[in-house]
Amino acid sequence: MTAPGNPSPYPLGLRLAVRRVVVVGGGAVATRRVPALLDAGADVLLVAPELTPALRAHVDAGRLHWEPRRFVPADLDGAWLVQVAVDDRAAAAAVSAAATERRIFCVRADDRTAATAWTPAVTRHGPVTVAVLGGGDPHRAKATRDAIRTLLDARQGSPQPLSPPPGAPVDARPGRVALVGAGPGDPELITVKGWRLLTEADVVVADRLVPGLLLDELRSDVELVDASKIPYGPSRTQEEINRILVDRALAGAFVVRLKGGDPYVFGRGGEELLACAAAGVPVTVVPGVTSSIAAPAVAGVPVTHRGVAHEFTVVSGHLAPDHPDSLVSWPALAALRGTLVILMGLKNLSAITATLIAYGRDPATPAAVVQEGTTSGQRSLRSTLHAVAADVTAAGMRPPAIVVVGDAVTALDPPSG
Numbered sequence: 001m002t003a004p005g006n007p008s009p010y011p012l013g014l015r016l017a018v019r020r021v022v023v024v025g026g027g028a029v030a031t032r033r034v035p036a037l038l039d040a041g042a043d044v045l046l047v048a049p050e051l052t053p054a055l056r057a058h059v060d061a062g063r064l065h066w067e068p069r070r071f072v073p074a075d076l077d078g079a080w081l082v083q084v085a086v087d088d089r090a091a092a093a094a095v096s097a098a099a100t101e102r103r104i105f106c107v108r109a110d111d112r113t114a115a116t117a118w119t120p121a122v123t124r125h126g127p128v129t130v131a132v133l134g135g136g137d138p139h140r141a142k143a144t145r146d147a148i149r150t151l152l153d154a155r156q157g158s159p160q161p162l163s164p165p166p167g168a169p170v171d172a173r174p175g176r177v178a179l180v181g182a183g184p185g186d187p188e189l190i191t192v193k194g195w196r197l198l199t200e201a202d203v204v205v206a207d208r209l210v211p212g213l214l215l216d217e218l219r220s221d222v223e224l225v226d227a228s229k230i231p232y233g234p235s236r237t238q239e240e241i242n243r244i245l246v247d248r249a250l251a252g253a254f255v256v257r258l259k260g261g262d263p264y265v266f267g268r269g270g271e272e273l274l275a276c277a278a279a280g281v282p283v284t285v286v287p288g289v290t291s292s293i294a295a296p297a298v299a300g301v302p303v304t305h306r307g308v309a310h311e312f313t314v315v316s317g318h319l320a321p322d323h324p325d326s327l328v329s330w331p332a333l334a335a336l337r338g339t340l341v342i343l344m345g346l347k348n349l350s351a352i353t354a355t356l357i358a359y360g361r362d363p364a365t366p367a368a369v370v371q372e373g374t375t376s377g378q379r380s381l382r383s384t385l386h387a388v389a390a391d392v393t394a395a396g397m398r399p400p401a402i403v404v405v406g407d408a409v410t411a412l413d414p415p416s417g
């Protein structure tokens with residue numbers, strides 16, 4: 001709506017890369033505004049006698065220039081835009097006057113009616129930026145922005161895929177692969193970026209450990225390849241997965257390779273990256289929340305704790321300690337004082353714990369086992385290094401499970417006595 005004398009603003013996307021933007025003020029408002037300016041590549045000059053610690057960190061990292069004093073009109077020389085982030089009306093008005101004289105747009109945190117430009121409420125979704133102006137009411141702008149963000153986040157309302165709809169002629173756009181960590185099991189523990197790419201995929205190649213609920217919500221036209229159903233042994237299966245990723249991408253599809261936890265923690269993500277690279281297929285890696293940290297956490301075990309554990313080590317227990325192919329130095333692990341997180345270790349657990357004890361780790365060291373952490377099937381038990389293998393058998397625990405050894409296991413327990 002346009003009222004006479006109060007025309008609606010004209011929206012623009014400013015391309016600020018290497019353009020001078022002056023921010024006047026070093027408090028909370030400037031702290032909130034500066035990151036987006038830096039993100040846009042602006043050459044930021046900050047003028048303020050004092051800075052918040054967050055702004056100081058930008059200065060120390062060399063991301064912007066700081067003039068530690070009050071504003072003078074010459075600060076605007078060469079600037080394209082100025083943001084006034086001071087409470088002092090008179091000081092703000094002086095910046096406005098200097099900006100108007102130089103025909104530089106001026107955003108004012110203290111007085112929107114005196115401003116010549118308004119900052120919208122923003123939400124970003126990959127390449128898409130949504131900016132909302134509330135007709136002079138910042139609360140309305142934020143509420144509208146939040147509603148749009150919810151819509152874009154909503155599984156049904158995800159942005160249109162960047163790829164052609166089914167049946168459309170495949171354009172010259174080359175395909176690509178994203179190696180996406182799906183998180184440890186709870187479907188809400190995928191990252192925002194991972195979820196967005198999943199909603200954009202033409203083909204999804206999923207692991208056994210990937211939360212089923214994530215797959216339930218894929219668009220019906222997405223081709224879903226269940227990697228756990230590919231026959232052959234472990235190495236042939238991996239070759240087959242690599243071939244599927246490369247073939248689909250070379251045919252122009254956007255392929256999401258969805259892997260439990262983090263793609264590079266015992267996930268063979270590196271092999272898939274190399275296979276794609278060898279075929280000239282571009283790959284993006286989206287890290288995930290790894291079960292090696294998340295499963296202990298949800299069972300009450302912090303992998304580090306001040307004064308208790310200053311290190312944590314994640315190892316695979318899929319090979320017995322005396323296996324000729326084992327790359328793990330069990331004597332070195334037994335000598336550590338910190339937290340030991342063992343993945344894929346149930347089958348060899350008695351050999352592993354006996355080896356750690358034989359090389360000197362205290363048999364009374366607390367241990368915990370977490371099965372299907374972060375899922376509705378989560379189970380866990382507490383024990384000691386000495387007893388844990390027998391306790392796991394007695395409790396009938398099965399993979400996927402994680403074993404944690406170290407004093408961190410009991411660090412959060414209430415003091416006994």
Ligand code: SAH
Nearest residue numbers: 261262265267290291343344372373400401
């Ligand atoms: N890339 C994965 C790990 C793959 S190896 C990650 O970063 O989490 C598979 C092993 O991970 C399983 O044998 C088990 O030891 C562990 N694991 C995966 N998900 C788990 C979960 N939700 N709870 C407990 N252990 C889990």
